[in-house]
Amino acid sequence: MRLCAIAIVVAACGGTQVLPDHVDDASGVRAFLEVRGMDECGSQGVRRAVEDRLRTNSLAATSDHADVFVDVHARRSESGWEAEVVTRARSGQILGRRALEGDDRECTPMIAPVAFVVALVVDAPTLRAEVEEVKPPREVVVGVAGRVVAGATPLWSGGAGAQVTIDPGRGPVVRVDAFAYLPRREGASLRAWSAQLGVSLCPRITHRSLRLDLCAEARGGFVRAAGVGFDDSLSDLQPTLDLGVWVRPSVRVRRAVLGFGLGASVAALRPEFVFVDGAGTTQRLYRPRIFGVQLEVSVGFAFDSSLSS
Numbered sequence: 001m002r003l004c005a006i007a008i009v010v011a012a013c014g015g016t017q018v019l020p021d022h023v024d025d026a027s028g029v030r031a032f033l034e035v036r037g038m039d040e041c042g043s044q045g046v047r048r049a050v051e052d053r054l055r056t057n058s059l060a061a062t063s064d065h066a067d068v069f070v071d072v073h074a075r076r077s078e079s080g081w082e083a084e085v086v087t088r089a090r091s092g093q094i095l096g097r098r099a100l101e102g103d104d105r106e107c108t109p110m111i112a113p114v115a116f117v118v119a120l121v122v123d124a125p126t127l128r129a130e131v132e133e134v135k136p137p138r139e140v141v142v143g144v145a146g147r148v149v150a151g152a153t154p155l156w157s158g159g160a161g162a163q164v165t166i167d168p169g170r171g172p173v174v175r176v177d178a179f180a181y182l183p184r185r186e187g188a189s190l191r192a193w194s195a196q197l198g199v200s201l202c203p204r205i206t207h208r209s210l211r212l213d214l215c216a217e218a219r220g221g222f223v224r225a226a227g228v229g230f231d232d233s234l235s236d237l238q239p240t241l242d243l244g245v246w247v248r249p250s251v252r253v254r255r256a257v258l259g260f261g262l263g264a265s266v267a268a269l270r271p272e273f274v275f276v277d278g279a280g281t282t283q284r285l286y287r288p289r290i291f292g293v294q295l296e297v298s299v300g301f302a303f304d305s306s307l308s309s
Helices: 043-054 108-122 127-133
Strands: 003-006 031-036 068-076 081-089 094-102 139-151 156-167 173-185 190-202 204-207 210-227 235-253 256-269 273-276 282-286 291-304
Touching (some): 081 108, 139 256, 156 291, 190 235, 210 256
Antiparallel strands (some): 068 081, 081 094, 139 291, 156 173, 204 210, 273 282
16 A cells, blocks of 8 residues: 655655554543544544554544544545545634555555544644633624514514624623514504614534534614504604523534524513503503514624634
8 A cells, every 4th residue: 555644753654664563642622523424434443443542532423522622524536545534622712633544445555544644633742731721712893684583572573674793702792783663563553663782602512613602682672653543643752671592503614604593582661652641540551571482594704713614
């Protein structure tokens, strides 16, 4: 077999390769290994070969306990097989890439050199420092969204708005949005317009390009109501305040971010519009319900300090 390893600190082109059977544990870094494209020769064989070379517990069983992620992607080439080894920090930032090529038609001979390269990567003495020095990517997403609401404020309507989502890299994601809702009839005698400004704090769960934000939101604004029919001169403007929770999954493709949202809210400040007739009788025309639900679709453009996506 002829093997070429690119961008690693070994001479691995041409001739018969004699690879060490042991790599010293130097980094103290826990790595999660994912192997793709080597199913026909056994992806688990690569993991076992790496563990045999490390003779340590440097490979994490699950991604939750890993300091770094090592992705091995193998595929057939015109001359045989080629594999790419990519090392990423938990933030997604790429720490390094290494490529290997082999001229065997079967992938089994690739197991040993791939395992050797992975072992070198995981136990490189500088890896711990690289992981600790990685700055988490800071991301700002600016976008537009459409929303359908029922209950709370407003009682029932559709709306559109703009939003800015800030991921500082550490801590919760911050989201600020502003929505205006379509005019609608509230009962037979009132027509209402509303607008709101919302601020959310959202712990984020990420997996590659997928995100899941679990948000707590405070949303304030106003409702303007005007009488219809019996008293066109009736008009009033009152403040609103809603508190809510949201589940917001999203996916990022290059710079585009497509998101969805499902929210539930409670009206902390409920406007009330009434009409007092000539006899002094008070008639309630509109008051929002205490509880409400919202459904949202959004699209945005991401600006960040990481080019690893």
